[in-house]
Amino acid sequence: MFCEQCEQTASGDGCHQWGACGKSPEVNTTQDILVYCLRGVAPIVLTAKKLGINTHDLDVFTCESLFATMTNVNFNSKRFTNYIQQCLEKREQLKAQIQAISPENAHWSELSNYQPNWDESLVTQGQEAALPFLSQIDHNIDVFSLKLTVLYGIKGAASYTFHAYELGQEDDVVYTFIHEALAAIDRDDLDLPDWVDLALKVGEINLRAMELLDQGHTSTYGHPIPTHVPLNPRLGKAILVSGHDIKQLCAILEQTANTGLTVYTHGELLPAHGYPRLKEKYPHFYGHYGTAWQNQTKDFHRFPGAIIVTTNCLMPPHETYEEKLFTVGPVGYPGLNYLAANEQGNVDYSPVIAKANSLPGFTEESEPRQVMVGFAHNTVLSVADTVIEAVKQGKIRHFFLVGGCDGAKPGRSYYTEFVEKVPEDCIVLTLACGKFRFFDKNLGQIGELPRLMDVGQCNDAYSAIQIALGLANAFEVGVNDLPLSMILSWYEQKAVAVLLTLLYLGIKNIRLGPTLPAFISPNVFKLLSDHYHLQAITTPEADLAACLSGA
Ligand code: FSO
Ligand code: SF4
CATH class of the missing domain: 3.40.50.2030 (Rossmann fold)
Incomplete structure (x- = not known):
């Protein structure tokens, strides 16, 4: 097996024997075959869309099944075998529809005609299905790195798209791009700048997917309140x-x-x-x-x-x-x-x-403890005037967005230490599961404003972006000119999608940890640090000092 899609990848360069997450080689292989099938389905869906054929069923199926291949979602190879069977059935039905109305468009590549041998173990075939993709490592490591970045970013975007769909919010632009990106993985006519553009396009589309999800949540359940x-x-x-x-x-x-x-x-x-x-x-x-x-x-x-x-x-x-x-x-x-x-x-x-x-339920009472949630974009931007006034009066010096995923590595204590060391005239916005390292700390208030504000889930990264853009608008400056620093922790593929969205928006000086993604090659990282000043976290003290001095 080979998998390096998440932050806890073995030895920092890929899980080869067994997933550090607990994923078996068998599950990994069936996931590879499923993604291989989806890569073959994508050109068929795109042709169908051009011909005006309704592809909604395969659009949603693609998102759900990509979601299932993300880290720590599904460990059941039978479920993946079932997804593969469904995928191929849906693929053949769509081909038949295209053949019926436009036979001249019904010519498919080997990949789009792929059939596993159901009489033999999928495990050996899966290795073959993944190998052509892997063999490109030697061909051009940087293009391979960006292909993986696109694939993992698309997985994250697909999960947001699937959640938004469940809440009745959809946009065919998003579905179409997910298929375009999957189809692009097997193209050999794209060079490095094309792949950089495609990775940023994943960020753009992911922003739309997150916007749809935000609309789904807020139109169904109301805007979060403290x-x-x-x-x-x-x-x-x-x-x-x-x-x-x-x-x-x-x-x-x-x-x-x-x-x-x-x-x-x-x-x-x-x-x-x-x-x-x-x-x-x-x-x-x-x-x-x-x-x-x-x-x-x-x-x-x-x-x-x-x-x-x-x-x-x-x-x-x-x-x-x-x-x-x-x-x-x-x-x-x-x-x-x-x-x-x-x-x-x-x-x-x-x-x-x-x-x-x-089951017994809770039978003993314990000391009352509580935390505060609900600082999503609507709430925070409703007090934008108070925030601006506090900044102008020097009561608020800086904002830190300390957000992202948690994980088991000891290096993640950086984020707790960072928040503990943030000076008292600064505000910490947080989101996603990384906050559990400090979510119950009482950081006090600056005037009426709590110093620690929970923006929401990683799925609410859209809200954090809206807050940053809204404050930039209110201050009449660019988002990179705000007294705001982003200190992000990543673990799985939604975080990859969100990072690409932030880069697409041109946000600079993001600090990323606890380690850099194994699938980002040194040249690709250099490119991102040259253009966006994306940087790895160092120590809480050094990073804090740099952020406060505007670096
Ligand atoms: Fe955490 Fe897990 Fe929300 Fe992730 S629970 S790590 S980015 O999958 O989803 O933040
Ligand atoms: Fe390893 Fe992460 Fe892949 Fe699991 S998801 S096999 S931990 S790289």
Whole structure:
């Protein structure tokens, strides 16, 4: 196997024997074959779109199945075999439609005609499917690096697009580009500048995908508002919902209303407490339990109720809690309870409710603790005048966006130290699961403004971008001229997509850690640092001093 799509890739240069995430070579191979099939489907979909054929089914399927190949989403090779079968069936149906109306356009490459041999193990065939792609490493390492950047960025954008679709927000421009990018991977007529442009285009399209998702969330659940979230459980039986999918969280709240169960968020669902239409409608939507994804084995073991994981990051489960753990959507693990949606896309959560009722729930009270969420773009920009005034009066010196993913590597303590060292006349905006290293710290206030503001999930990176652009607009300066520094942590492919969006927007001086992506070649990194001053984190002290001096 070969995989280097995430930050914890083995020895910093690729997982070869077994995934550091727990992914087996078999799962990796079936993922490779699925992506190989999607690369072959893409030119067919693009031809169909030009002919006016409706490709919506394959558009959504492509996004969902790419989402499933992201880090810590799905470890079940059977699910990937099933995705491959569906992909090939849908591909042949679309070819037949094209053949029927425009036979002169129905000529397909070997890749678009690919058929695995179902009588033989997919594992050996998958290696062959991935190899032509891998062999390009020797051909041009920098182009290969950018191809991987595009592929991983597209995976992240596909996950946002899939969430937005679930909330009724779609744009064919996004779907079309996802197919264009997948088809481009097998082109050999593009040189380095073309690939740089394509990577930035991934960023542009990802911005649109994130905008759609933001519209989906805010039009369905209202704009987030500052909200206190208890961290201490209350007495009674309980369900814990992890991942990012607010639509599934809402469905769970609806089905558990008046059951006596209390619903808690875990990980990246913490910011869901800021949505007024969820809080107002569901009084049993109570608090948050646990911290970031890499601590889930401890959190899930201790939680005395049923647990649902709606998206990444799922870790291989321990036997102490696998019986009470359920997955939905693109998430899966062999042997784990999976709740498939019906034809209307709805999930029946009654097995989760039954499991929660069979477990003890919380039987002891604990010290009240709370955190505050809800500082999304609408809230922050509604006080833009106060912010500007505070900056003009010298009460606020600088803003730091300390955001991104968490992970298990010790180097990630950089982010905690960084936040602890931020001077008292500066504000920290945060988002995504990296915040769990400092989310419950009391950093106090500057006037009416909290010094630590939670913008939301990694899926709300759009909100952070809107805040930066809105403040730049209010100050009548460019975004790079704001007293704002971005200190980002990455782990998986959504972070790659967001980074490409920030580069597409021309944002400079981003500091990235805890390590640089293994798939970025030294030349590509040099190009990004020359153009955008993208830089690796160093030490909290040195980076803070540099940011405050405007570097
Ligand atoms: Fe974290 Fe995982 Fe949200 Fe990522 S839970 S690491 S960027 O998948 O999604 O921030
Ligand atoms: Fe390794 Fe990350 Fe790939 Fe898992 S997703 S196999 S940890 S590079």
